[in-house]
Amino acid sequence: MATEHLTRTELGRALGLEAGDVALPVSARSLTRxxxxxxxxxxxxxxxxxxxxxxxxxxxxxxxxxxxxxxxxWLPLGFAAGAIALGIFAWLRLRRSRSYEDPMIAVEVADDAVTLRSGGDTVVKAYEALNVVRVVTRAPRKSLYFDGVVLDTELGRIVLGDPDFADGNVAAGAILRRFEALGLTVGPRA
Incomplete structure (x- = not known):
């Protein structure tokens, strides 16, 4: 997909950013184990x-x-080998969730600021001070999907999106909508 030929609205629709077109405040939290x-x-x-x-x-x-x-x-032996291979595949896929520790991060997107909480720490950032490093997308088979945003904060880098957050894409889309409404750009800030 040639994204350089799309308007902002078409790109937003292609990425699924209409998920961010919701009434604020919107909140997201990191997934539990x-x-x-x-x-x-x-x-x-x-x-x-x-x-x-x-x-x-x-x-x-x-x-x-x-x-x-x-x-x-040879069929029983072949199916036994296949079952072992599938068991190894499943074990490898579940390895991430077995070692996962919930960082207990909560993000609240409001009209004027974004509030980030992790443990006992709370950071409130106005949109002008919020550092959205990049928009996370994936493009399998000539399609384009929105997977969230990367925030650079005092709490560290936070990849805000559905893979690691409940309602992560909605909150990330809401941040990008506010950025667009305020005329701010996404990218690393000094």
Missing amino acids: REMLARDWREIRWIVPAYLLLILAAGATVALADTIPDRVR
């Missing part, structure tokens, strides 16, 4: 039924076809 684990399980839960369906199809083929038993004797 349980929410992160549930999200990762949703990504891999289709594996077991799909694999069982594959085993059922192979078993039906062997039972209904004229086969020589010696030629299909």
Whole structure:
């Protein structure tokens, strides 16, 4: 997708920034360990039924076809190896959520400022002082998706978006809408 030929409105629509076109204040919070684990399980839960369906199809083929038993004797070993490979794949996918520690970050986007909370620390930033380093997007298969923004704050770099926050894209979109309304630009500030 050639984004340089899009107007600001078209780019906002393509990125899904209309999510930020909501009544303020908007809040987002970092995901808990349980929410992160549930999200990762949703990504891999289709594996077991799909694999069982594959085993059922192979078993039906062997039972209904004229086969020589010696030629299909390897099937159980092949399916066992496949099950081990899928188990390793699932374990690797869930590794992130097992080691995840909730940073307990909360972001509130209001008309005049953004409030960031982490633990006992609270930072209130006016939009003119807020440092939005970049807009996070991904572009699989010639599509463009909005994944949030990166904020440079006194609490450290915060990647505000749905992958690590509840309602993260809505809050990130609201920040970008306020930036546009105030005529501010996104990018690192000195």
